[in-house]
Amino acid sequence: MPAFPALTHVAITVSDLAASTAWYEKLFDAEPVLDEDEESGAFHHTVFALGGGTLFGLHTHTSSGPDTAGFDERNVGLDHIAFACTQSELEEWVSRLDKAGIAHSDIKHAHYGSGISFRDPDNIALEFFAPPAG
Missing domain, CATH: 3.30.720.120 (Signal recognition particle alu RNA binding heterodimer, srp9/1)
Known part of the structure; x- marks a missing residue:
């Protein structure tokens, strides 16, 4: 297989x-x-x-669908989309999002990795995510 x-x-x-x-x-x-x-x-x-x-x-x-209220990750379906990066690239992504005028979270760190969260015009949750260093 x-x-x-x-x-x-x-x-x-x-x-x-x-x-x-x-x-x-x-x-x-x-x-x-x-x-x-x-x-x-x-x-x-x-x-x-x-x-x-x-x-x-x-x-x-x-044809229009039943839901026009916009995205909400608490509904069944998509939660978020994460784009891969490295720990060292996270600060660069913060700068790039700032330059583009895209609101975002601070870099959040967890034992499984670090990420920056942001949303598109339809409120779809997006993230830059880096696995832990080392």
């Missing part, structure tokens, strides 16, 4: 594709590699290429 595979992509549904695309362009310091209607016409996706070959997609759907 092969080892369990790595994640290839993450896709999130957003309420305002243009606003979210601009916000994520600032966060990633990159433009999308794909911006198109899906063949079935059920959704539009804008996709960014991240390090390690992972894709990060923003989706809008042609």
Whole structure:
């Protein structure tokens, strides 16, 4: 049996594709590699290429769903998305978030690693996470 595979992509549904695309362009310091209607016409996706070959997609759907109240990690489903970094890179990410005008937490340290939490325009919880040094 092969080892369990790595994640290839993450896709999130957003309420305002243009606003979210601009916000994520600032966060990633990159433009999308794909911006198109899906063949079935059920959704539009804008996709960014991240390090390690992972894709990060923003989706809008042609039919509205039942929940328009916005993201809440206490609901069943996604809790948060964490981007990998090293302990030494955390301060650099604080500076980059500050420069982009993105509100964030202080660096939080725990026995299992350290992280910086922040949220996108739809309140989706995001994090830069570093495993413990050593």
